[in-house]
Amino acid sequence: MSGRFLKLDPRNFETEESPYGEEMEMFRNSVRAFFDREVEPRYRDFEVSGTDRAIWKKAAEYGILGATIPEAYGGPGANRFSIMVAAEELGYAPSGATAGSFIGTDICTNFLVDFGTEAQRRKYFPLILSGDCIQAMGMTEAESGSDAFAARTTAVRDGDEWVINGSKIYISNGSKADLVYVLCKTAPELKAKGLSMIIVEKGTPGFTQRRMITQGYKGGDTGELFLDDVRVPLSNLVGPENGAASMFVPNMALDRLQIVARSIGAAQRAFELTLEHCQNRRLFGQRLIDFQNTRFVLAQMETEIRVGRAFYNSLLRKVANDTITDAESSMAKIWLTELEFRTLDNCVQLWGGQAWMDDHPISRMFTAARVQRIFAGATELMKDVLGRRYLK
Incomplete structure (x- = not known):
């Protein structure tokens, strides 16, 4: 993690000013304006069918999505405290109580920033920045909630493809996500050290996404995922094999x-x-x-x-x-x-x-x-x- 927060000025912690710094407070203004103007008036709509594509496009227009994507790839190159600022505003906005995790899943972008291949970054970063790619982390399973590393979903090599079988549950934005980072066992004998992260895209044969109705976060698009002989290229691996x-x-x-x-x-x-x-x-x-x-x-x-x-x-x-x-x-x-x-x-x-x-x-x-x-x-x-x- 060293060097990832260089834009943060430590002197801010010694004053009554925001510890995030001036740049992040400007970002906060954008996030707050987005919720006030775009999300709050529509929260009832989202309760019915979840957040729609239009609101994600609006979030992109406000410069909220993909904040940590480096400037070399067309992103703002913001420090990672942008994630916390956005989360704080998500809590501060009453409409956030309906929208669920919503833009909070943007933390997934860090996996591509840190471990993605050049091809993955070139493919997904523009879509994330434009609001055309909703992300989700496919981690939790029915039998391994808080113990995520006990996942049962498997991925087996077959030629130049991974064959994935399993299911995920309680996934934030899971019902609408275009890009899911699925935690799979690729070497079961190694237990937690045998897990890999593999990208599965919406519409892949054998991949089913189902919306779940929750007690709160009615518009949060919490989803259940089913993977039945899902085949994806070996190049969909994010980071090292068995290194998740x-x-x-x-x-x-x-x-x-x-x-x-x-x-x-x-x-x-x-x-x-x-x-x-x-x-x-x-x-x-x-x-x-x-x-x-x-x-x-x-x-x-x-x-x-x-x-x-x-x-x-x-x-x-x-x-x-x-x-x-x-x-x-x-x-x-x-x-x-x-x-x-x-x-x-x-x-x-x-x-x-x-x-x-x-x-x-x-x-x-x-x-x-x-x-x-x-x-x-x-x-x-x-x-x-x-x-x-x-x-x-």
Whole structure:
């Protein structure tokens, strides 16, 4: 990972300014404008049939997709904190509670940036940048949820092709993805060291994508994938054969932190909406904010969000210096996703019956917050990662 975050100015961590830097704050403005203008007005449409091609094209017009693609390939060449900035805005936007992972799957682009062949980059980078290629990570299986490296999907060489058999489930953007990075066992006897990443494109014979209806993220296009004797060229291998596990290491912290960034964004927006509500809502002749209990609850939320952001910012510094540990990203995933849920729960209580209605932003954000403690490694797995250290 060394050298991948060179555009980040470490001095920003020593001030009250954004730790992301001015360039990334300009990027944030673009992402926020995209959600405000393009996604929020259409969230009901997405609940019915998921995010459509038109909204992906709009995301491309705003310069949101493929931010880490190098300038040599026509991309912005942004540092990888663009992933966290986009995730934070995805959480901050109430419509993000409907859109699901949506643009968050852009983290998949890093696999091509880091490990893709020249031919793969030349083929897919232009499509990613234009919004014509929706990506998905085909990792989770029904029998290997948090233990992704226990995947049963296999890929066997047959001449100049891979023959893939298996299934994947709970895949973000899986029902519409044009490009899926499928985690396969290519050397089962090597267990986790025998996994490879192979590209499977939409429409490949034997490849079926099915939309799943979820509790939250109604427009998130969560999908189930079936691969029955799917044949793809050997050249669809991304990175070294049997090297997928090591490929995930540099992106694992980023994946957890983008979930955490989303939690921070959602908690902040929910607090802001609820504070405004309490300042304006009248009950028994008084504003809701005039009740001491209301102020106590709001003060506790604001304090927790501020402390949580300080912890998050400290980890950004470590990511920039390539010193973040698996334990630290696990702690962030545990604490900040739980913080989001507590915050949203308190906000529902302060809004009362309004927030029980499905069309209310706090209601949608509350429901969406529940899955954050499962995504990218469930809370229990994160605690186990930490706990194993105590046995040494």
